[in-house]
Amino acid sequence: MIEFTGVWRTFKVGDQEVAALRDINLELLAGEYVSIMGPSGSGKSTLLNLIGLLDRPTSGIYRLDGQDVTTLDDAEQARIRSEKIGFVFQFFHLVPRLSAAMNIELPLLLAGVAPDERKQRVTQLLQSYGLSERADHRPDQLSGGQRQRVAIARATSMHPLVLLADEPTGNLDQATGKEVMTLLEQLVSQGVALILVTHDPGLGKRATRQLRMVDGQIVSDTRNEA
Amino acid sequence: MFFSDLFRLTTSSLLAYRMRSFLTGLGIAIGIAAVILLTSIGEGLHQFVLTEFNQFGTNIIGIQPGKTQTHGASVGVFGSVRPLSIEDAEALRHVPGVEYVTSVVQGNAEIRANGKSRRVTVYGVGAEFPQAFNLAVQVGNSLPAEDPTHSRPFVVLGAKVRNELFGTGNPLGGYLHIGGVRYRVIGVMEPKGQVLGFDLDDTVFIPVDRGLELFNRTGVMEIDVTYPDNVSADSVERGVRRILTARHGQDDYTVISQEKAMEVLGSVLNVITFAVGALGGISLLVGGVGILTIMTMAVSERTGEIGLLRALGAKEHQVLTLFLGEAILLSAAGGLAGLVFGIGIAQGLHILFPALPVYTPVFFAVLAEASAVVIGLIAGVMPARRAARLDPIEALRTE
Ligand SMILES: Nc1ncnc2c1ncn2[C@@H]1O[C@H](COP(=O)(O)OP(=O)(O)O)[C@@H](O)[C@H]1O
Ligand SMILES: [Mg+2]
Numbered sequence: 001m002i003e004f005t006g007v008w009r010t011f012k013v014g015d016q017e018v019a020a021l022r023d024i025n026l027e028l029l030a031g032e033y034v035s036i037m038g039p040s041g042s043g044k045s046t047l048l049n050l051i052g053l054l055d056r057p058t059s060g061i062y063r064l065d066g067q068d069v070t071t072l073d074d075a076e077q078a079r080i081r082s083e084k085i086g087f088v089f090q091f092f093h094l095v096p097r098l099s100a101a102m103n104i105e106l107p108l109l110l111a112g113v114a115p116d117e118r119k120q121r122v123t124q125l126l127q128s129y130g131l132s133e134r135a136d137h138r139p140d141q142l143s144g145g146q147r148q149r150v151a152i153a154r155a156t157s158m159h160p161l162v163l164l165a166d167e168p169t170g171n172l173d174q175a176t177g178k179e180v181m182t183l184l185e186q187l188v189s190q191g192v193a194l195i196l197v198t199h200d201p202g203l204g205k206r207a208t209r210q211l212r213m214v215d216g217q218i219v220s221d222t223r224n225e226a
Numbered sequence: 227m228f229f230s231d232l233f234r235l236t237t238s239s240l241l242a243y244r245m246r247s248f249l250t251g252l253g254i255a256i257g258i259a260a261v262i263l264l265t266s267i268g269e270g271l272h273q274f275v276l277t278e279f280n281q282f283g284t285n286i287i288g289i290q291p292g293k294t295q296t297h298g299a300s301v302g303v304f305g306s307v308r309p310l311s312i313e314d315a316e317a318l319r320h321v322p323g324v325e326y327v328t329s330v331v332q333g334n335a336e337i338r339a340n341g342k343s344r345r346v347t348v349y350g351v352g353a354e355f356p357q358a359f360n361l362a363v364q365v366g367n368s369l370p371a372e373d374p375t376h377s378r379p380f381v382v383l384g385a386k387v388r389n390e391l392f393g394t395g396n397p398l399g400g401y402l403h404i405g406g407v408r409y410r411v412i413g414v415m416e417p418k419g420q421v422l423g424f425d426l427d428d429t430v431f432i433p434v435d436r437g438l439e440l441f442n443r444t445g446v447m448e449i450d451v452t453y454p455d456n457v458s459a460d461s462v463e464r465g466v467r468r469i470l471t472a473r474h475g476q477d478d479y480t481v482i483s484q485e486k487a488m489e490v491l492g493s494v495l496n497v498i499t500f501a502v503g504a505l506g507g508i509s510l511l512v513g514g515v516g517i518l519t520i521m522t523m524a525v526s527e528r529t530g531e532i533g534l535l536r537a538l539g540a541k542e543h544q545v546l547t548l549f550l551g552e553a554i555l556l557s558a559a560g561g562l563a564g565l566v567f568g569i570g571i572a573q574g575l576h577i578l579f580p581a582l583p584v585y586t587p588v589f590f591a592v593l594a595e596a597s598a599v600v601i602g603l604i605a606g607v608m609p610a611r612r613a614a615r616l617d618p619i620e621a622l623r624t625e
Pocket of ligand 1: 020
């Protein structure tokens, strides 16, 4: 589903080139549950941004569903983000002035989904994430766990192929973090691929495939024996 | 993205920063109110002046002796200017389309009646003078239509002259002395009041040939012809010129059509209205700068939100539309408030000072609202483009 061939990402810092990713070759399968671990600054977020089409490789090729997406223009990349990719962030990134329901509705709204269908999907999502009572609450009226549930509901509202989660529990206490992981893993069981960046080795081990990055390179790639 | 959603999102962000949105909208509102107020007064004056000038009718063409030339030598150098005669006026009745014709001569003279005397404006006019100038006789008759070169000594009084000389008594059949000639009073005109500083009621009207004699003139001061609405001013003017040039052998007169004079006056007044409108426009500009400032602030404050929208699948142009929409909504709402203020203040002024004419054409209101929207658009473009071009990763990093 996701295929990186010889991907480099370098940044210019002053007059120095810093390579955040060095020659990444990687293939991730549909529905796969992958964790990425590694020290800070090893390139995990950069890799996730490339997969999510928020960033472009400096060189190399990225194929998504067999299509070379490296050369697409902004509008085409935006469409793919909208249809195939869901993001879950460490800091939730909810729009503070909008209700929980409206935050969940945003991707549908941007994609131009018809109002009737939108309403139906949002109601259903609120229900399955236990947020029905909170539909009209704004983010500052929600707990951290509820906020992340809103964010996950939002990420799944367009039925993406893959969820990209960059330390989704990094800002939550252990109990709430566990709750959130359960929700994400439920999605995996429904066939959504999950790519999870985490610092927590305990969480990382739960993934069926574990990548380890150091200094912009993937240094190990292991699978749990089922 | 549906328009209703765009509207929902932009209103939500404007409402989230209520106070700020209110103040920015107020900037535009004040600008629009100023424009509407000033142009309403300008247009009110415009209408007022036009009605003043047109109260004698609009389908009038005046002919005066002599050629007024804007440049070059005067005709006087080559040939003498022939005066306009009563016969010229009679000849103009044959111009196709002409309805009424009257000659006019005017001056000041001492009049006497009932042992009182008074200095008034004396008009020597043709019999059709009242019809030609939309004037009505209140009591008695107007001057009779008879041989315009051998008329009888009849006089029609202005309303004020009647009051001053005859009081409340019946003036009809009474006598009036003007320049040693005795005139019989046959009518009184309806009061007309002051027009542009002239008291039209402190006048008397006598037949034109007697006016010429009184003022010792060889020609009339002006001949006026009128025509009905379905006849064009140009065709009448052409007919007038053809006949007069044939009679005089040269083009030694000046033709002024009320329609053309009003066009010139109207365009001058329009320029004035636009000038005061532009003056109000300066405050609108200030309002526009307010929007630019607020939108620039909004883009920096909401960088995280912009990054998020991009991650959720928003295209660059959707982000652009959202921020542009906010700027336009803000200025359009401010503009509407300004329309209400402006028209309200204008009408209020009119109630307080009835002498001040105000008039707000719908076209002005529409134009003002459109310019508010355009200002919002222009002020919003730069910040909105900046928002659209933000690097989503950078934008997501700021929290
Ligand atoms: N926009 C940028 N400009 C310069 N350097 C960057 C930029 N983004 C990331 N980097 C660098 O790339 C490397 C990898 O960063 P990142 O992917 O954020 O690491 P991680 O998420 O694993 O902590 C780091 O050295 C970081 O400083
Ligand atoms: Mg990171």
